[in-house]
Amino acid sequence: MGKRLLVIGGVAAGPKAAAKAKRCDPRMEIVIYQGEEEISYAGCGLPYFISGVIKERDDLISRTPGQFAQDGIKVQKNRQIKEIDVKNRRISGLKIGSGDTFTDHFDHLVLATGAFPIRPKMEGIDLGHVFYLRSIFDADAILQAIGSKSIRNAVIAGGGYIGLEMAESLIHLGKNVTIVELAPQILTLFDEDFASILRQYLKSKGVQIFTSERIEALKGSAGKVTHVQTAARELETDAVLMSLGIRPQVELAKNAGLRIGETGAIWVNEKMETSVPGIYAAGDCVETTHLVTGKSTWIPLGSTANKQGRVVGVNVCGGNDAFPGVMGTTIFKTFDFNVAKTGLSMKEAKKEGFHPVQAIVRGFDRAHYYPGKKESTLKVIADRETGRILGGQAVGEGPSDKFIDTLAMALHGKMTCRELASVDLAYAPPFSPVLSPVIVAANVLLNKLEGKVQGIEAAEVREKLSTSKETFQVLDVREEDEVKKKRIPGSTWIPLWKLGKRAGELDKSKEIAVHCESGLRSYKACLKLQQEGFENVKNIDGGMLCWCDDL
């Protein structure tokens, strides 16, 4: 007789742990307990199921209980686990529906209890047509409601990536979409400049966005939501999607005396074992290590859950696998924009005590002469003292995923920007510019670290333009056709090739922030001005790529 392994939670990490354990030790008796009617489904696919990109609900189901049974794994659906008796190695719970109780015993236990959406205490929160999107049943409920033509306006509470994915889904379905975000920017894990690029894009797609605005109440009529009340306005709406974030599901673990980490998620070691030997946990309910900061972090993701599930499957069978941690890599698509990040943002890096420097460049997916090119704006961040790469962000229709994967690997390799500048990435005209944008960014960072030209962030330029006009000027060195399209208000325009003759028009006593479209010409202009004796010259990071008129 084999050992008995119980798995609590049947969406991602749980089924993965069960399947891997069965392969490692075919004699292991395995039961998966799942609180819902479905198991092993693709939570990350739900926004695309709602938008209709994914046509069949069944496509989201990775494996059915019947398929698990074929591998010798038993699935118990609609079972709510109420208690873990650590000492006696037993669990007990309720059958959903009948309410009957049951108990079971285990040699090994895996907690994969996932996370739940934040439900704020607020007037009107229990009204009809107030939705969440976490489980496949939430998606069913949204689909059933929004199929109706009577739902024309939708408010999304929260400008995180689920909210932004859903903005696209709802616009595709012909709804009017408004996002309300409490923070001063959408997408708070990204820096303000990149969030602004995305905000302008979403506006062009018809999404209305209000930031720095708290939702105070939901108003309704006949039991259904009709208005969203914020501090600044009242929004008419036929549906509300609450996407204010999620929290780890830790109650069961907590009550069983398992250690809860500083992030509020279940603490585990590298082997994914909780504070109680023989009890493992994986997926959205556990915290892990952020490999850039070395600190505990909670970044729930399907990919991480799968990797952790595999490690648990190996280790419950006596193996010795480990999950070292994450880089905070994240990606999502909204309309045709691919938005991705790895490591730390400028904001986060400063908070962690680094002295971050950033390079912002145009990121094409092919050689400039090869037709059909797509572009993402790419940011790479390094530490001023050590040159170590700290993170990156990419936004646009271009290969954000490829850039961010390359940078995630640079983080895993603890690379400096000097090392990154010479990496041997795949080049041919249909796949990349001759120098990958990642390498170009590394070169820009090298120039900055060598102190050749200082950078200045767009946000700082914006602030100085409004507060320090007497001591600060912006120089635009682009060509006339570019200047006509978009221009920073109050800037002086001298094309780069005229700068030699016309530098005298600038005031040497003022700080000068120079920009072009993306940064190369302005870099040359800065060098030129420094030669001419200008002492306080800075290159605006990302030039016009990151300059948004509308914040």
Next chain:
Amino acid sequence: MGKRLLVIGGVAAGPKAAAKAKRCDPRMEIVIYQGEEEISYAGCGLPYFISGVIKERDDLISRTPGQFAQDGIKVQKNRQIKEIDVKNRRISGLKIGSGDTFTDHFDHLVLATGAFPIRPKMEGIDLGHVFYLRSIFDADAILQAIGSKSIRNAVIAGGGYIGLEMAESLIHLGKNVTIVELAPQILTLFDEDFASILRQYLKSKGVQIFTSERIEALKGSAGKVTHVQTAARELETDAVLMSLGIRPQVELAKNAGLRIGETGAIWVNEKMETSVPGIYAAGDCVETTHLVTGKSTWIPLGSTANKQGRVVGVNVCGGNDAFPGVMGTTIFKTFDFNVAKTGLSMKEAKKEGFHPVQAIVRGFDRAHYYPGKKESTLKVIADRETGRILGGQAVGEGPSDKFIDTLAMALHGKMTCRELASVDLAYAPPFSPVLSPVIVAANVLLNKLEGKVQGIEAAEVREKLSTSKETFQVLDVREEDEVKKKRIPGSTWIPLWKLGKRAGELDKSKEIAVHCESGLRSYKACLKLQQEGFENVKNIDGGMLCWCDDL
């Protein structure tokens, strides 16, 4: 007065070195000497110019002499340098056309003399319509000739990546294309299995391929080629493209007494300085270090040339930049197949004394349920003793570039397959399966290194099927619909789910090579058979993904 920098060679590394040097030290006097009429053009784009994907010749020109002049860099076109006088810091040469001689002096010199195509000594090699593709003028000549409808058949001598890119270009132009390759496989830098996948694909596109066949002579009439004579056949043709490879252009360096490396290219140190202080070299004419083997290697590529050019530009100005070497990363596109490699092949790894193990998996670009998916077959290779990643290959319509970039970064980070199995790559359904194929391959490698199931290469299966039928059997564990499409001749078919009951049909005394479509089901089958007491069970690497009927 600044120092005087002369640059010999004006295509990629030379102009890059010049531009960077001018930015680092604006007082530097810089002259680029170029042997052709054009400078700074995209050699890698030539096949796409010929096919018509790139419409305008001018699009291939990165910068004109006028643009260099604006930056204060002088360009001397049509100048053939004949001699470098190292002692007196002078060069001398001829003006092409007039034949006038000239001399110049330098403080610093950069050699970026590039490479030239191999022109074999062979009967008929000087006939008309025998082409090479190296410079933009070669492309002009090809375009002028093949525009004519009288050219219907073309033979490409050499199955390397230029030949395969050109096969697509010529098929697009409506020509009948035959490739003749001396080696037993096309694409000799790749392993046989992956070259076979590509070969089958090219056949489906109408490209005729003969391998293990030496071209003995070109026959002609009225001064133009009409037949290609190989050891096995005579091919009627209206044009021949000789793409037998290139060699570094080192004559000038050699005559000047500069050290030539063991690869036959110019030796340089990490600073890109030749054996003579103050004389630098970069691009296709120099050798560099292969960072996996630590040995000297010569892998001419536009991307490498650009990176080296930048390092030279910094160092001639007294900076301290370095180019450490390459991973052998390469990529090309032929029709809709993206074909890429980094690090060592199985073949190369064995030759270098490693004990390589490979994993071959399906590489999708998105979640299985997200519509429109594309696939590349992916191979990852690790060393059995250390687990260190040694290389990878990818072929197919999927994101070969992204996979290979990720693996190139793993090589730079000196990662083991255990480390690679938990890297934090960007996951969302439109961008990747929940576990990146790179991670799945790392997991397969881990299983192999732990000795759970042994692998066997397709080539070995093929050989044993023809030589050891008495002691060897192939087991196919796929479903009926899969088996009907394509099957290994002589294999036994038992679907995985029937294996429990029907394992008795197999002969325990024989070696059993098991396969499914890509490897997961056959892995499970191997585990099952091992439990049942079968001792000599192997999983066929890559299953049917790498099985080509037609070799």
